[in-house]
Amino acid sequence: MIPQAFDYYAPTSVTDALRLLRQHGDDAKLLAGGHSLLPIMKLRLSTPQCLIDLGRISDLRFISESDDGSLAIGAMSTYHDIKNSALVQARVPALAEAAGEVGDVQVQNKGTIGGSLAHADPAGDFPALALALNFELVTATTRSGRTIAIDRFFRDLLTTALRPNEILTEVHIPALPAGTGVSYQKLPNKASHYAVVGVAAAITVGDDGVCTEARIGVTGAGPTAVRARNTERILKGKHVDAAVIRRAAKRAGANVEDLNDDLHASAEYREHLTTVFAARAIEEALSRAG
């Protein structure tokens, strides 16, 4: 399978990429790692007239730490970069672990954090982690840029808050409060390793053992990754024991609207999986908290 013909540009700066994007408008698509875009172009589900490859913009590939302990990850950083980053391993080990569970070795070498979020595949792994870890997304346009809170980013199936003239340049991950544990648990599709359902949990526990903050991101279940807010509400303010986990996780499954129903899993099974993997993620996050 070969994509329909297109023109190809490989700018070396964000400024040049933005200029090309403005010039080509709706005819253009941004190419990151290409492991979502090229497959759909081969199927001719997407037929852009022009590709703007961000792969040669070295400014978009970095991982750094700020004084306040937050991490900044360039949008073109690959899963391989994130998995092997000593900084990520030290600050948010669950994110490094999760990067090593995306697809496979070859996919991890090409796939990028920015590409995953901007593409917003309903079965992508990082959207769930982004919600649990409260990512802030930094973008650029020819005029200026902005920061988008992750809670306002995923709009619908393959649809985000990014505007057509906007490039996602970096991701900020706020420092985790003391006593926070994070876990990502998924059922991978056997062939693609996409998440049939995946749940990321970031849970903060105080000295008295009470849960003070909980963010749960669910992917794979519905048209877009969502927070399981009812589950979070049940956890917060409680000593989380097995009974609380069971009750909270059940709400994660019951709470996704428009459950996906396809050949990989029925809607009913996905709801069940969401409950199962929410419980596993909460349990592991708790064991890592404190």
Add this chain to the structure above:
Amino acid sequence: MPNEISVTVNGTRHTSSVEPRTLLVHYLRDELGLTGTHVGCDTSQCGACTVVVDGSAVKSCTVLAVQADGSEVTTIEGLAQDGELHPVQEGFWEEHGLQCGFCTPGIIMTLHQVLDEQPDPSEEEIRHSLAGNICRCTGYQNIVKAAQFAAQRMQE
């Protein structure tokens, strides 16, 4: 509009004019005649098309040839030196790591990177690292042995 690219494949520099939509695997096979790299599923799942680009194993059915402009590419044809098999190839020979052999070049190229980064992997690490390479002869047992053989040989 064709683009001019310059790619070093197995140590030889090639300058070619390619359509942007040309996939790297087709460039290697059809343009350079390096047919050791196979096209299996064509949907970036089976790993038969795996080659090493600038040290990273990639599925060449999901990379454009233009993306490899300026890169160093190693294919299965580039591993043996002066008639001597690469240790990973030797492992497949010694441990009977293949039956039909269709998936073998891709698996060898993946292991090339894996052993480069982790010279002494556990059996579990080897199996996990081969998640993106599918063998339909069900020969994984001996593929793992081949990888272990190679890891040991490369440390000697």
